[in-house]
Amino acid sequence: MPKAFIALGSNLGDRRRNIAEAVEKMKRRGIKIVKMSSIIETEPYGYKDQDKFLNAACLVETELSPMELLDVLLVIEKEMGRERRIRWGPRNIDLDLIFYEDWVIRDERLTVPHPDAHNRTFVMGPIAEIEPDFVHPVLKKRVVEIYRELAK
Ligand SMILES: Nc1ncnc2c1ncn2[C@@H]1O[C@H](COP(=O)(O)OP(=O)(O)OP(=O)(O)O)[C@@H](O)[C@H]1O
Numbered sequence: 400m401p402k403a404f405i406a407l408g409s410n411l412g413d414r415r416r417n418i419a420e421a422v423e424k425m426k427r428r429g430i431k432i433v434k435m436s437s438i439i440e441t442e443p444y445g446y447k448d449q450d451k452f453l454n455a456a457c458l459v460e461t462e463l464s465p466m467e468l469l470d471v472l473l474v475i476e477k478e479m480g481r482e483r484r485i486r487w488g489p490r491n492i493d494l495d496l497i498f499y500e501d502w503v504i505r506d507e508r509l510t511v512p513h514p515d516a517h518n519r520t521f522v523m524g525p526i527a528e529i530e531p532d533f534v535h536p537v538l539k540k541r542v543v544e545i546y547r548e549l550a551k
Pocket residue numbers: 469473483485486487488493494495496497507508509510511512513514515
């Protein structure tokens with residue numbers, strides 16, 4: 400079954416509960432959670448004037464196509480009442496599709512690998528924790544190496 404990595408983030412409301420709820424919702428929609436990273440607290444990236452985030456990542460298995468998987472993630476965000484206001488601003492839940500197998504997708508609705516993931520310690524750290532040897536299909540580097548370079 401195809402494998403994908405999903406990054407989760409929350410900086411509004413009960414952050415830990417929001418992450419747990421999003422994971423439950425993915426399971427209920429038939430997405431198999433193979434590995435779940437630790438949940439870490441991180442300083443806001445991009446738009447800095449906001450509260451700290453909790454971030455995590457999971458490795459999933461799914462028969463959904465990348466676009467179908469994205470749609471499920473967007474539905475879950477919507478069900479959880481997420482409102483889109485500021486780019487890179489506060490949110491109760493953010494679900495990003497980071498990798499889907501070793502596919503490279505450049506569609507107007509979906510870019511995989513996520514185009515900024517390699518610049519984010521809060522994405523590379525959790526993925527490196529669960530699957531350090533996974534190779535970024537564009538950069539051709541292991542995620543643990545990308546993470547180490549970011550953390551320097
Ligand atoms: N790999 C991806 N994962 C999630 N969304 C994506 C991806 N590639 C493109 N998108 C598109 O991005 C749109 C906006 O996403 P979102 O509001 O979460 O952006 P953001 O969280 O502010 O920024 P970022 O994606 O850089 O974290 C989604 O509706 C989706 O169509």
